[in-house]
Amino acid sequence: MKKLIKTIGVALAFSAFASFGAQASEGGALKQVDWSFNGAFGQFDKAQLRRGFQVYREVCSACHSVRLIAFRNLADIGFSEDEIKAIAAEYEVQDGPNDDGDMFMRPGRPSDRIPGPFANEKQARAANNGAYPPDLSLMAKARFGGPDYIHSLLTGYEDAPEGFELGEGMNYNPVFAGAQIAMVAPISDDMLEYADGTPATADQISRDVSAFLMWTAEPSLEARKSLGFRVMLFLVIFTVLFYFINKKVWKPVKRGEQV
Amino acid sequence: MASSTYEPKNRFIKAVNQQLPILSLIHGAVGAGYRAPKNLNYWWNFGSLAGVCLVVQIITGIVLAMHYTPHTSLAFASVEHIMRDVNYGWLLRYIHANGASMFFIVVYVHIFRGLFFGSYRNPREVLWFLGVIIYLLMMATGFMGYVLPWGQMSFWGATVITNLFSAIPVVGDSIVAWLWGGFSVDNPTLNRFFSLHYLLPFVIVGVVILHIWALHIPGSNNPLGIDVKGPQDQVPFHPYYTAKDAFGIGVFLLLFAFFVFYAPNYLGHPDNYTEANPMVTPPHIVPEWYYLPFYAILRAIPDKLGGVIAMFSAILILFAMPWLDGSPARSARFRPIYRMLLWVFVADTFLLGYVGAHAPDYIVHIGGVEIPCLILGQAATAFYFLFFLVIVPVVSRWETPLPLPKSINEAVLKKSAAKA
Numbered sequence A: 001m002k003k004l005i006k007t008i009g010v011a012l013a014f015s016a017f018a019s020f021g022a023q024a025s026e027g028g029a030l031k032q033v034d035w036s037f038n039g040a041f042g043q044f045d046k047a048q049l050r051r052g053f054q055v056y057r058e059v060c061s062a063c064h065s066v067r068l069i070a071f072r073n074l075a076d077i078g079f080s081e082d083e084i085k086a087i088a089a090e091y092e093v094q095d096g097p098n099d100d101g102d103m104f105m106r107p108g109r110p111s112d113r114i115p116g117p118f119a120n121e122k123q124a125r126a127a128n129n130g131a132y133p134p135d136l137s138l139m140a141k142a143r144f145g146g147p148d149y150i151h152s153l154l155t156g157y158e159d160a161p162e163g164f165e166l167g168e169g170m171n172y173n174p175v176f177a178g179a180q181i182a183m184v185a186p187i188s189d190d191m192l193e194y195a196d197g198t199p200a201t202a203d204q205i206s207r208d209v210s211a212f213l214m215w216t217a218e219p220s221l222e223a224r225k226s227l228g229f230r231v232m233l234f235l236v237i238f239t240v241l242f243y244f245i246n247k248k249v250w251k252p253v254k255r256g257e258q259v
Numbered sequence B: 001m002a003s004s005t006y007e008p009k010n011r012f013i014k015a016v017n018q019q020l021p022i023l024s025l026i027h028g029a030v031g032a033g034y035r036a037p038k039n040l041n042y043w044w045n046f047g048s049l050a051g052v053c054l055v056v057q058i059i060t061g062i063v064l065a066m067h068y069t070p071h072t073s074l075a076f077a078s079v080e081h082i083m084r085d086v087n088y089g090w091l092l093r094y095i096h097a098n099g100a101s102m103f104f105i106v107v108y109v110h111i112f113r114g115l116f117f118g119s120y121r122n123p124r125e126v127l128w129f130l131g132v133i134i135y136l137l138m139m140a141t142g143f144m145g146y147v148l149p150w151g152q153m154s155f156w157g158a159t160v161i162t163n164l165f166s167a168i169p170v171v172g173d174s175i176v177a178w179l180w181g182g183f184s185v186d187n188p189t190l191n192r193f194f195s196l197h198y199l200l201p202f203v204i205v206g207v208v209i210l211h212i213w214a215l216h217i218p219g220s221n222n223p224l225g226i227d228v229k230g231p232q233d234q235v236p237f238h239p240y241y242t243a244k245d246a247f248g249i250g251v252f253l254l255l256f257a258f259f260v261f262y263a264p265n266y267l268g269h270p271d272n273y274t275e276a277n278p279m280v281t282p283p284h285i286v287p288e289w290y291y292l293p294f295y296a297i298l299r300a301i302p303d304k305l306g307g308v309i310a311m312f313s314a315i316l317i318l319f320a321m322p323w324l325d326g327s328p329a330r331s332a333r334f335r336p337i338y339r340m341l342l343w344v345f346v347a348d349t350f351l352l353g354y355v356g357a358h359a360p361d362y363i364v365h366i367g368g369v370e371i372p373c374l375i376l377g378q379a380a381t382a383f384y385f386l387f388f389l390v391i392v393p394v395v396s397r398w399e400t401p402l403p404l405p406k407s408i409n410e411a412v413l414k415k416s417a418a419k420a
């Protein structure tokens, strides 16, 4: 009886705890991708992140910003200093005021944040039928499912089922909450050519940009996991050591001696 | 505290200790000069763990505050600055955010320990009251801390919770405006929450000191719930419980580190990675997990004022435990019927937590029956209060406890003889 109640209690505890994490999105089931950064030792696939950056630049950046990322951060995913300087210089950045008190445009520098496509939310909405393409820097942490969600969303467009009332300028996507989204399907097969020659299927493009967005959301992931391993190792040794110390200290008392 | 038994050998240390007997104080509080029951089990580790949590929160919090900016237009960005640009800032923040959850896990177990072994009973009522006060202060601190990163859940959680006070008749709206420092949750609110979030942990430190002081007068309770009869029932705190606590800290830190390094956002809500936006209400506003049972109680009552009263009563009722429990025995070990009901109560709080995490119209399937969360929450709330107001007073007075052992020493000797 005691065992049974305890078991039920523990089971309830776990199911309650698990349910906090699983208050899943309103949309449909997500594709579970076997990301290189999954698991305790998983790390980013740098080549994939660079492809993802290419997708972001050539496709998503028409509508979305990644405002938390500076050009210099691209060093983390394997770009050299010269490459970063060259990428930054392709952008125009506002600076100033100069000695005459005027704002002016100059080529980007590695220390600048990557400029977004729009000056402000109003401009973004005006260009997108009133819809607002959100900043993507933290998107992979701002939705249940993270990168799985982004990948499922990007590859989740379908024809609306019979009788579904699709709003003006909306697209059917069961992964999105409410199943209609203002973003048109942004990805298709062979829409771009990868610098590293990887075949650019829609699925590949979607995975690459989702992985890239995981990096923009959590650039410390690699440092976190490698430090984590060393900390866990230390703690295991510490704990085992004190387990035996404690046993030894208590031995006389367990034998019935008075102390 | 037995300060007289401490005799330092070094002359210099002895001289200093004579003028400022701080070493005697430590010796008498957590050293060999303090004697504790020899039969304490691992449930007794959670007090020291709570202390570890408090220290961790204060140290990481102070360093976070060096880089954090309490302004509505900068708070979210400053937290991301901590995550990206501050050396090991991500580590500090993940420790602090998960540390709050760990702190609550530890404190919930600690409170449960008290309930199970009757640690709130005479002569430890004041100790228990101080504990409940610490818990209330933690709730306030955690709530205000969660507002600081200024994400969507920060903002909307603050809006929902502060709005509760508007249910108070006549002065409700004025109180809410006073809490906000304006007409909605805005910059003045964020500023005062930051100030109070910095202050309250130190108030907690103060109450913790009183809590430990009050502990040292009667000494620890123990799993048998019987009084210590003499030194044969005890062991010196050091090295016996320092070693045991160190082992417990190791196990606890493993769990803590697991969350920090491998699931740092599991206990948080993704919406808090979207900056606060007063124009966009999230579809489900949910508080941090440690408030969920009380959130469920709040929503179980259809009337707003009634819900607020029920929610606060659910916590404050802990103060009444010394009077509600009238059993001749402290420990639930010797009260099989009460013990079973106490476990049902624990399951009930988990059920409330589950309900609190879901929308009231969310349908739960139990063996083919469809029950909306609202109904489930109302049933669980009813049991919650039934437990305190009926089960504890009635069962404790009606149930005859099993025979108690004569002394702690005798019980320990019997156990070691059985093992040998």
Ligand code: HEM
Pocket (backbone or CB within 6 Å): B054, B057, B058, B059, B060, B061, B062, B063, B064, B065, B068, B079, B093, B096, B097, B100, B103, B138, B141, B142, B143, B145, B146, B147, B148, B149, B197, B198, B200, B201, B202, B204, B268, B272
């Ligand atoms: C009783 C101890 C404490 C508890 C339970 C606690 C709890 C919390 C919580 C839940 C958060 C939100 C975490 C997040 O989602 O990011 C937070 C944030 C914060 N806390 Fe504390 N805290 C405590 C002590 C302190 C102290 C002593 C300080 C400073 C002196 C402090 C400074 C901060 C700062 C600056 C933030 C915002 C940065 C962030 O969001 O990570 N905390 N706290």
